[in-house]
Amino acid sequence: MMARIPALLLLLAATSALAQAPDPASRGRLLALQCQACHSFKPGEAHRVGPNLAGIIGAAAASRPGFAGYSAALKASGLAWDTATLDKWLASPAKLVPGTKMAFAGVSTPADRAAIIAYLAVATR
Numbered sequence: 001m002m003a004r005i006p007a008l009l010l011l012l013a014a015t016s017a018l019a020q021a022p023d024p025a026s027r028g029r030l031l032a033l034q035c036q037a038c039h040s041f042k043p044g045e046a047h048r049v050g051p052n053l054a055g056i057i058g059a060a061a062a063s064r065p066g067f068a069g070y071s072a073a074l075k076a077s078g079l080a081w082d083t084a085t086l087d088k089w090l091a092s093p094a095k096l097v098p099g100t101k102m103a104f105a106g107v108s109t110p111a112d113r114a115a116i117i118a119y120l121a122v123a124t125r
C-alpha cells in the first residue's frame with residue numbers, strides 16, 4: 001500500500017508539468033474565443049459579422065460560400081490562407097489588407113498566433 005504513494009506523487013508532478021506547458025491547440029482554443037464573437041468555425045453554422053471559417057486553411061481569401069460582407073480589398077487581395085499568410089493576417093489584418101472590414105487590431109505575440117492557427121486547423125475542419 002505504502003509503495004503506491006511515491007507513484008501517486010510522480011503522477012501529480014507529471015500532471016502539473018503538463019499544466020505549465022499546455023499544447024498549442026488548447027491555448028489556441030482559449031485565444032480563439034475572441035474570434036468567435038465574429039466567426040463561427042464548424043461547417044454549416046451561420047455567418048456572423050465575419051464569415052463562417054469552415055475549411056479556411058489553404059482556401060482562397062473571400063471565398064466562403066454565401067457571405068455577402070466581404071470588403072472589396074479582401075476580394076481583390078489574391079491571397080490564400082496558408083499558415084504563413086494567416087500569421088501575417090492575425091498580426092495585423094489592416095496591414096496585410098488595407099481596407100479590410102475585419103475590425104480586429106491583431107495578436108502581437110507570435111506564439112499566440114501560432115496557437116490560434118493550430119486550433120483553427122482542427123476546429124474549422
Ligand code: HEC
Pocket residue numbers: 031032034035036037038039049050051053056060061062063064069070071072073074075081090099100101102103104107116120
Ligand atoms: C469584430 C469582428 C471580428 C473579429 C473579432 C475577428 N474577425 Fe476575422 N473577419 C471579420 C470580418 C468582417 C471579415 C471579412 C473581412 C473583409 O472582407 O475585409 C473577417 C475575415 C477573416 C478571415 C478571412 C476569411 C476569408 O473568407 O477570406 C479570417 C481567416 C479571419 N477573419 C480570422 C479571424 C480570426 C482567427 C480571428 C480571431 C483571432 C478573427 N478573425 C477575429 C470579423 C472579425
